[in-house]
Amino acid sequence: MSDGLSAFVAGRVPFLEYLEELPSTWPESCWSALLAESGGPQGVAVLGVDLVEGFCRQGALSSPRVGDIVAPAVRILSQAYQAGVRHFLFPCDQHPSDSREFGAYPPHCLAGTTEAELVGEIRDLPFAAGFQVVPKASVSSFVETDLQERLLALPELRTLVVLGDVTDLCLYQLALTARFLANARNLPWQVVVPASAVATYDLDVPTARSLGVMPHDGDLLQALFLYHLQLNGIRVVRDLVSPG
DSSP states (O other), rough: OHHHHHHHHHHHHHHHHHHHGGGGGGEEEEEEHHHHTTTTTTGGOOOOOOOBBBTTTTTTOOOHHHHHHHHHHHHHHHHHHHHHOOOEEEEOOOOOOOOGGGHHHOOBBTTTGGGGGGGHHHTTTTTTTGOOOESSSSOOTTTTTSSHHHHHTTOOOOOEHHHHHHHTHHHHHHHHHHHHHHHHOOOOOEEEGGGGEOOOBOOOOOHHHHHSOOOOOHHHHHHHHHHHHHTTTOEEEEEEEEEO
């Protein structure tokens, strides 16, 4: 390690220690309290981004780290439904074969393939008939989709629970844009992200170099982007649970 890099790393230690400690400050939230804050279940929408086979189980961009959030996501969705929530929206990658995004990422989640489908555990939920899938062709859930219109059509909306993947790309864009939309329109929305149900992938430097792609430190980027969401007024919680 060069002297310059050593000094740079040493100078970042207090902030890195802060990032390491930050999750211990996140509260565990329960559905009863969240519904009370939101004026009842009609005031809550759950948005699950890219909880699809192509990121969780199969294809060039699938990741075991992302696959691990399927179970907590299913639990949170089930708890929300049991609490009376009926607004469930799922922005999902559905790319054309000539997608411009494939210049940055390998082909993935082609429209009409199993990669672009919600993961089986979510498709099989007994209340899945009420899910709204919002096709998207970029990391943004709002660009060239009707997600904004769907949300604005819910005047009673007070809370958006945002979960899914990946934390530093599609999840980040979704939660942050929802927060910005609420700020710009002075909407009474709070955006809540349960850390237990969001994840990103990991790609170490040697492997990335062997593949000719950019590395991706999953643990560091998870910490940084959850910090940045909180910095921008998004409520990050450790988990969402039903009262025991």
